[in-house]
Amino acid sequence: MLTPQEVQEKTFPKALRGYDMPSVDDFLEPLAQDYATLYQENEVLKEKLRVLVKKLEEYHDREEEVKAVAAKCAKMMQEAPTQNPDVAQEEERLSLAKQAAAHFIEAVEKDVKAHLELLETLKTRDLGEKETRKKPYDYESEAPAESEPEKPKEEAYPMADRPTIKFDNLQFGSNYDPTKE
Numbered sequence: 105m106l107t108p109q110e111v112q113e114k115t116f117p118k119a120l121r122g123y124d125m126p127s128v129d130d131f132l133e134p135l136a137q138d139y140a141t142l143y144q145e146n147e148v149l150k151e152k153l154r155v156l157v158k159k160l161e162e163y164h165d166r167e168e169e170v171k172a173v174a175a176k177c178a179k180m181m182q183e184a185p186t187q188n189p190d191v192a193q194e195e196e197r198l199s200l201a202k203q204a205a206a207h208f209i210e211a212v213e214k215d216v217k218a219h220l221e222l223l224e225t226l227k228t229r230d231l232g233e234k235e236t237r238k239k240p241y242d243y244e245s246e247a248p249a250e251s252e253p254e255k256p257k258e259e260a261y262p263m264a265d266r267p268t269i270k271f272d273n274l275q276f277g278s279n280y281d282p283t284k285e
Contacts, residue, residue, distance in 0.1 A: 111132070205269075
């Protein structure tokens, strides 16, 4: 391939009956400029192509690495249940602890509601009168006022018959080590 400089420097020998040299030069000059532009664009495109080929090779290498990592992860996921059978046991313990906590919260909520109702009852009473009661907190022993509908009696100790929840084995923060039982 001719370079643009070679096209510009090309001279033709003079002949007796040859072409008119100024008209040949007038034709070759824009031709050489167009050729130079195309030549430069071609070099730029070749360089871009080299960069793209290099990037493509890098991506192919990375693709192989990603496939290897994905295969390793899949293998680890398959082996995980067989390597640590305690996981299911710990999940069951966690589920039981969550259930126990939910029951405890429900019981405390019930107890708090009962205390709130008792406080509301105390607010409506005339505390100026002296009342006789069997027990210091036995407000249900009196007959209800005529304007108030009778409320069903709640258990005196609603928490007494519920199982005790112990959280002795729970560990938190920096003391927690899942490898120790």
